[in-house]
Amino acid sequence: MEAFRKAGVPAEKIIVNDRLDVALAAGAGGVQLTESSVPLKQVRPFLRQLAAGCSVHEPAAVAHANEERADWILFGHIYDTASKPGRKPRGLETLQAAAYASRVPVIAIGGIKPHHIREVKAAGAKGVAVMSGIFASKDPAAAAASYQTAIKKEEINDMHIVVNGKSTPISLQELTIEELLASYSLQGKAVIVEINGHIVPKERLGLTTIQEGDRIEIVQFVGGG
Template identity: 45%
Template sequence: MAGYELHVISNGKLEEATFARIAGCIHPYVTAIHIREKEKPAEQVLRLIGAALAAGVPAERLYVNGHLSIAATVTLGGLHMAGSSPQLTSLHDMSNRALRTGVSVHGVNEARQREQEGADYLVFGHIYETGSKPGLPPRGLELLSEVTAEVSIPVIAIGGVTPERIRPVLEAGASGVAVMSGIWDAADPEQAVRAYANELTIKESKQR
């Protein structure tokens, strides 16, 4: 995808077989498939990882969200932590099997701090109104632009990002986008992920 990142984040609602089937279809088009399953214990998350690997998803494209015990024992593409997590420097020894470490942020100060702690990338949002954050006003493109101007690591924009909204998000300095319902809830997840990937590639080509 010519430098821009596409992260697809699990929605906590899919059965193991369905998750693995969709992950197996979409992985060629994405940077990362995040297994973000807040309600599931580590054992179930490990089963999801195993199912995705069996479906042909490369380990480096699987990111686990929040399960330090898994990141300490299984080599995956990344470990992603919530904004409320402890300093990343204190977690280093427990997460050194992950190739990248990312964290969610919601403002400029958080972004600066997490970069100083050693984050490899940040996820910032929500940018637009989204059904996953009902009643919460979006943080918008202006604040996204402020965040991207203050850090040198990639900032991935999340929240209500459709293929049609990719251009303004990238113009605000984002290094890519993260998507949840736009992929998993689509009638054809592979077609949906290709629409995102194509837009990211097109925008990169136009900037050359």
């Protein structure tokens, strides 16, 4: 715990596996309870400000975790993994059933590689948990970076803004208002652009970056008589 803190990891980002006592003593952000841990409903009064997740392996167990007010669900294993030798993976269809049944985010775990991120997300998972994919690598830092790149790519693909009342997907992480106007063939034309209720000055169109969920109104002046 201290090593993570010294490395700059905020305490609220640290989740302790199984050991509620350690999580409380260390001031961690939460605890991950396994199927062999003390049931969440029994420890909930002691959690204080800690978040708590539950590990489950069958969609039928998802409802129980929801009833116990888990903050998230760790579901797996999704693919073959060395940590579960000889045990059949749950697969994407079972993950999808679990995600559909859950009221809280489902995090997929088990044999997940960077190239799996897209299909795991499509199955309804809100995130992934990785152990051997990073820690068993000859270069853990590079392995972690490859997962981060794959995740960010999917986050970018999932970004939407609202333009003149219509939800519109955007595929660029750094998209400016000027680039947006160019995509509508409006660059250089007489328009007024309003973003989240504020008019963007003409000289700021190429400097103002669009963010996920922004509401943009474009008014074009058309001559006539």
